Amino acid sequence: MENGSSCFFSCVGFLNFPILLIIGASTLLLFRILYVIHRSSKQLHNRPPGPLSTLIILGSGGHTAEMLNLLGVMQMDRFKPRYYIAAATDNMSLQKARVMEDTLKNKAEADTICTSDFLQIYRSREVGQSYITSVGTTLAALAHALWLMIKIRPQVILCNGPGTCIPLCAIAFVFKVFGIRWSSIFYVESIARVKRLSLSGLLLYKLRMADQVFVQWPQLKSKYPRANYVGHLM
Amino acid sequence: MSEIDDISESKSVVFVTVGTTSFDALVRAVDSQEVREALFRKGYTDLVIQMGRGSYIPSKSNGEDGSLSVDYFTFSPSIAEYLKSASLVISHAGSGSIFETLRLRKPLIVVVNEDLMDNHQSELAEELAERNHLFCARPQTLYETISAMDPNSLVPYQPGDATPVAKFINRFLGFVDE
Numbered sequence A: 001m002e003n004g005s006s007c008f009f010s011c012v013g014f015l016n017f018p019i020l021l022i023i024g025a026s027t028l029l030l031f032r033i034l035y036v037i038h039r040s041s042k043q044l045h046n047r048p049p050g051p052l053s054t055l056i057i058l059g060s061g062g063h064t065a066e067m068l069n070l071l072g073v074m075q076m077d078r079f080k081p082r083y084y085i086a087a088a089t090d091n092m093s094l095q096k097a098r099v100m101e102d103t104l105k106n107k108a109e110a111d112t113i114c115t116s117d118f119l120q121i122y123r124s125r126e127v128g129q130s131y132i133t134s135v136g137t138t139l140a141a142l143a144h145a146l147w148l149m150i151k152i153r154p155q156v157i158l159c160n161g162p163g164t165c166i167p168l169c170a171i172a173f174v175f176k177v178f179g180i181r182w183s184s185i186f187y188v189e190s191i192a193r194v195k196r197l198s199l200s201g202l203l204l205y206k207l208r209m210a211d212q213v214f215v216q217w218p219q220l221k222s223k224y225p226r227a228n229y230v231g232h233l234m
Numbered sequence B: 001m002s003e004i005d006d007i008s009e010s011k012s013v014v015f016v017t018v019g020t021t022s023f024d025a026l027v028r029a030v031d032s033q034e035v036r037e038a039l040f041r042k043g044y045t046d047l048v049i050q051m052g053r054g055s056y057i058p059s060k061s062n063g064e065d066g067s068l069s070v071d072y073f074t075f076s077p078s079i080a081e082y083l084k085s086a087s088l089v090i091s092h093a094g095s096g097s098i099f100e101t102l103r104l105r106k107p108l109i110v111v112v113n114e115d116l117m118d119n120h121q122s123e124l125a126e127e128l129a130e131r132n133h134l135f136c137a138r139p140q141t142l143y144e145t146i147s148a149m150d151p152n153s154l155v156p157y158q159p160g161d162a163t164p165v166a167k168f169i170n171r172f173l174g175f176v177d178e
Helices: A002-014 A017-041 A062-071 A092-107 A131-152 A165-177 A199-206 A218-223 B002-006 B024-031 B033-041 B079-085 B095-103 B121-130 B139-148 B163-172
Strands: A054-057 A082-087 A116-121 A156-159 A184-188 A212-215 B013-017 B046-050 B069-073 B088-091 B108-111 B135-137
Touching (some): A017 A165, A054 A165, A062 A092, A062 A156, A062 A184, A062 B095, A082 A092, A092 A116, A184 A199, A184 B163, A199 A212, A212 B163, B013 B024, B013 B079, B024 B046, B033 B139, B046 B079, B079 B095, B088 B095, B095 B108, B095 B121, B108 B121, B108 B139
Parallel strands (some): A082 A116, A156 A184, A184 A212, B013 B046, B013 B088, B108 B135
């Protein structure tokens, strides 16, 4: 018994202190990640008072139409300031969001005017770009996404499909793990997805980065049981 | 816009839209002699094609020789106006134009682009066709679909509702509804 334990300690002595530190830190990190995933799946219980800063990620065409349709029925005074992000190559989406924000402003009384901001983000890879150059552009896109997220630090993230939501949601998750900012991430899968989740949806679902995933077809609910089936939004 | 305003009662317009990119296979299919004749036999008088960035240019016709009148343009900010004035819409499979057309309760043929790499688009069109909200075709089957279709057999689409998601999000975040 005595021998055994002294052997154990001498063995530990052989290990370098930095290695122990790394093992300890990664164990802590693992538990923290599991805790964040667990807490994300539960209803938010310590919401700070007042409205929540909200990041809305827009994609091209149908995605933006679906997102604006959802925003149209949300109590917008609870979600402000609002930050809209679209790909730098997509000019239409932010324009549509601006039109919607302007009509909101016209409807609202002067005292409830809230701020909204419209931002563009670099895409990691354009259609047809070669894989070699896309390594560089991916890194640049990540750095840009990180810079935007540090500036915004949203409390709520709404997204519904475009690939640009992956780096942003991943950064938000890292912020949660390190206690920089707690955010609630909601992913609404596009109505166009009937049988399979999109790549963005699949990643957010499988890696449990999204707090809640919504799907619009019962076929998807039976395939991905943790998703919430909410019927057609459009 | 003046073209739209001029449309009189006697006109029956087929509006074709390819969306923001190009879909030459669809433009070529609607421009074919057999499809034009099939549309004319069905009582349609005008064909208006939004051809996007496509390189295939359809042949214009003023319809004076007792056939379908054909016109085209690349892009327009007022697609909604064209949809409203149409008696039949032939569209690419993008969800935006599908639901815009269904909300206007216009008969719709969705043509799936088989050249797209990630062809998830056919999922939506096929599902909605199964529920009889629209007809689903491929460029090479468009003629058969038009010949066989009965627009009156379509079931009007009941627009969806986003409020359950909004309520869920509110509840999840601890907002109490009045």
